[in-house]
Amino acid sequence: MKNVVMEKDAKQELLGDSATAAEVSDDAGVSEVAAVTKKSWNRRRIGLASTLLLVAVAAAYGGFAFTNSGQAPVSVQPAPLSNQARFSLLKAGLENGTQTALHIDSFEIDDDMLVQLEGLAELETVIVDQGKISDAGIVKFTTFPKLQLVRLRHSPITDQGMATLAECKSLWYVNLPHAACTSKGVGMLRAIPELRQLRIASPKLGNEVCREIAKIQSLRGIHLIDIAVTNEGLKSLASLPYLESLYLDNSAVTASGWRWLYANYPQIHVHVNQSHQDYDPKAHPHHD
Known part of the structure; x- marks a missing residue:
């Protein structure tokens, strides 16, 4: 009986803890032991391979990789945020009152994003230098009671959009360098009581x-x-009672026209094609 127990213990040690009682029974022959041993070894190999595969997957997707030396971990950069996600971060700052200006210059914005700003009570400035905004995108501007400054580049605002801006009574600065309006639309802006620029x-x-x-x-x-x-x-422009600064790019004004202006309105600061005219008696180095 003692010999039987010892033989059983020896088989168990050979096969490992994964062997069952049936696999190491007293009646198991040498061939059965060999078969069980092979089965246990195969399971261990499969288990080891699975573990190595999991480690490889974790290394690929777990946020790090190894350098050629196999030692120093290298960070994997996260995927860039979408334009909407970046806009949402800016919008959150406006909604919680920590910011009063929206300035888009590093990603493109569209109408659908801009209309999400409805009712921001503290918004004072909207500057869009990237993307294209249409008349539909600025329909919510009238819900900003403190809106003072608007600059929309690459945005073909028509007379319809100008009518919208004319309803923003707190505006003092309007900059539309790529508009698609007529003179009728520009004339609508006289409804803004304190428009300065x-x-x-x-x-x-x-x-x-x-x-x-x-x-x-x-x-x-x-x-x-x-x-x-x-x-x-x-x-006509010079007749404005409070005009202080006049910039004209690629106009049809002649030399005699400029001389007339400087003689009759010397107080007006004048730039022609982004620089002072030689006729200007107040010409001086200037940085835009």
């Missing part, structure tokens, strides 16, 4: 816009881009 360009604007701008009596600064302003248009 207007910068605009549109392929639909010509010299006639000067008469409409002259009706916006509160203006202090004007910048017209690629609009064929004539000498007569210049006189």
Whole structure:
């Protein structure tokens, strides 16, 4: 009996803890022991292979990789945020009151994002330098009671959009360098009581816009881009009672027109094609 027990213990030690009582019974022959031993060894190999595979998967997806030396871990950069996700982060700052300005310059925004800003009571500034905004995108501007400054690049705002901006009574600065409005749309801005600065360009604007701008009596600064302003248009602009700064790019004003302006309105700070004219008696180095 003692010999039987010892033989049983020897078999158990050979097979390991995974062997069952049936596999090491007293009646098991040498061939059975060999078969069981082989089965146990195969299970261990499969288990080891599975473990190595899991380790490899974890290394690939667990947020790190190894250098060629096999020692120092290297961080794996997370996937970049989508434009909507980045916009949502900015929107959260506006909603909790920690920010009063929205400035988009590192990713593209669209109409659907902009309309998500409805009712932000503290929003004062909207600057969009990337992406394209249409009339539909600015429909919520009228829900910003403190909106003061709007700059929309690459945005073809038409007369419909200008009518929307005209409802924003707290605005003092409007900058639309890629608009698609007519002079009629620009004239709508006179409904803004304290509008101080207007910068605009549109392929639909010509010299006639000067008469409409002259009706916006509160203006202090004007910048017209690629609009064929004539000498007569210049006189209309100069008639504004509070005009301090006038920038004209690629206008049709002649040398005699400029001389007339400097003689009659020397207080107006003038830039022509982004630089001072030689006729300007107040010409001096200037940084835009």
